[in-house]
Each structure stands twice: as structure tokens, then as C-alpha cells.
Amino acid sequence: MARYRGPLDKLSRREGFNLYLKGERSYTEKTAIAKRNYAPGQHGKNNKKMTQYGIQLRSKQALKRIYGVLEKQFRKYFEEADRKAGKTDEALMQILESRLDTVVFQMGFAVNRRTARQMIRHGHFLINGKRVDIPSYRLRAGDIVEIKEGSRTIQQVKEGMELAEKLNKSPVWLDVNKDQFKGTFTRLPSLEDMDVPVNLQDIIELYSK
Structure with missing residues (x-):
């Protein structure tokens, strides 16, 4: 594309x-x-x-x-x-925020969405234990995003996690366990949750x- x-x-x-x-x-x-x-x-x-x-x-x-x-x-x-x-505006933002590339970025596993897309295409992420390499893949409530064990030491992950820590970024609709290199998409965000x-x-x- x-x-x-x-x-x-x-x-x-x-x-x-x-x-x-x-x-x-x-x-x-x-x-x-x-x-x-x-x-x-x-x-x-x-x-x-x-x-x-x-x-x-x-x-x-x-x-x-x-x-x-x-x-x-x-x-x-x-x-x-x-x-x-x-609300159409809220539904549109929920669609965008449930994309895998955005979730990977929001969880702090990449410094931006572009890097997240590259990492996903290279097969570095699992969804509920299964490899997914489609950046536009849409997550549902309860889905678990995990960095593959062999990918946890790559530079892009390190840089993403360091930036997320500096920014203290923690969207309320995500539950991230950085020690285990995984996070849960707990629910769709509301407009009030997002800074649009x-x-x-x-x-x-x-x-x-």
C-alpha cells in the first residue's frame, strides 16, 4: 500500500x-x-x-x-x-484507536505509529498468543498484545518504552505490564478519555x- x-x-x-x-x-x-x-x-x-x-x-x-x-x-x-x-465522532475515534499500530504505540512499545507499523509487519507482535502482522488489525475488549520473546531486546522496543516512561503515557483504556512486555486492550475509549x-x-x- x-x-x-x-x-x-x-x-x-x-x-x-x-x-x-x-x-x-x-x-x-x-x-x-x-x-x-x-x-x-x-x-x-x-x-x-x-x-x-x-x-x-x-x-x-x-x-x-x-x-x-x-x-x-x-x-x-x-x-x-x-x-x-x-455519536459518529466518538465511533470514528474508537475505530482509529483500536488499530493495532496505534495500540502498540499507545502501549509504549514504539516511539510513533510509523515505527509500530514496521514492527508489526516484521512479525514482532502476538495477539492472544497468535502472530499478527497487519497494522490495521482491529482489537476488541480483552485482547492481549504481546511482544514476541525474541523481539523484546530490539532497539525500537527499548526506545519506545523509554519515551513512554518519560512522557508518563498511560491511556486509561489500556492495561500495560512493561515487565512482561504485554498489555490488554481493556475497552473502547470514550471521547472524554482521548485528547483529540x-x-x-x-x-x-x-x-x-
Whole structure:
């Protein structure tokens, strides 16, 4: 599947805020968004007022880039969320947060979602004791994510766990046992549990046109 392989800092600059895509560096003042807080390109410094459509589009693009999801898959997620009973915005975020690559990152086993995807594809993780190498695999309540015994000493795991400890990151819907290199996806998170950096209503309105 095609993926964006360009500079990650450029994506944050395009959206106008830190998307935290580069691991530990994203949490320092060395990021490009901290040094050049304007969009990339020769017209990046122009403060042109955006239309309502432009604002909605930027919200969608930012959320897609945070989770590393392409347009076709993101639209499918939205359509699935829209069919569910309850709030569409909450259902959409639950779908994104239940992806295996996001859970691996949130558990602190990778410094970012991109690294988590690479590790998953290389077969470093077990779900309920079985190898799963699909980053978009969706977890259900009670599923146990575990790093394979032979993969627990690789550098990516070490860096992920060190960063998670520094950030004191512990989402309430995950139960992580770092000593055993495993964690449980205890439940779907609610909107109140999550720190959503974009206006989800913008995305709903954009796709509802």
C-alpha cells in the first residue's frame, strides 16, 4: 500500500500544529514546527484566510496524518462510524484507536505509529498468543498484545518504552505490564478519555456534503 515517505516535520508545518510524528524529537524544541511555524513552500508565510471547506479539509487531513491512514481507508472508517448507533465522532475515534499500530504505540512499545507499523509487519507482535502482522488489525475488549520473546531486546522496543516512561503515557483504556512486555486492550475509549487535536465536527460536516 502506498504511504507518505517524505519529511514528517513538513506534515506538522502544513497543518499548523505538532502532529508528534517523529518520536522523542517531536517533544522537543528541535522540531521544524517550533522553528518555522508556517506552511512549507514559497507561499507558506501568507496568512490567507481559509474558507469553511478549507478548515474542514485541514481537520480531516490532520487526523489522517496523525494515524497514518490514507483517504480510501479513512473514508471507510467514517462510513462505518456513521452507521453505528451513537455519536459518529466518538465511533470514528474508537475505530482509529483500536488499530493495532496505534495500540502498540499507545502501549509504549514504539516511539510513533510509523515505527509500530514496521514492527508489526516484521512479525514482532502476538495477539492472544497468535502472530499478527497487519497494522490495521482491529482489537476488541480483552485482547492481549504481546511482544514476541525474541523481539523484546530490539532497539525500537527499548526506545519506545523509554519515551513512554518519560512522557508518563498511560491511556486509561489500556492495561500495560512493561515487565512482561504485554498489555490488554481493556475497552473502547470514550471521547472524554482521548485528547483529540482536531475538530471532529468539521470532518463530519465535510463528509456529509
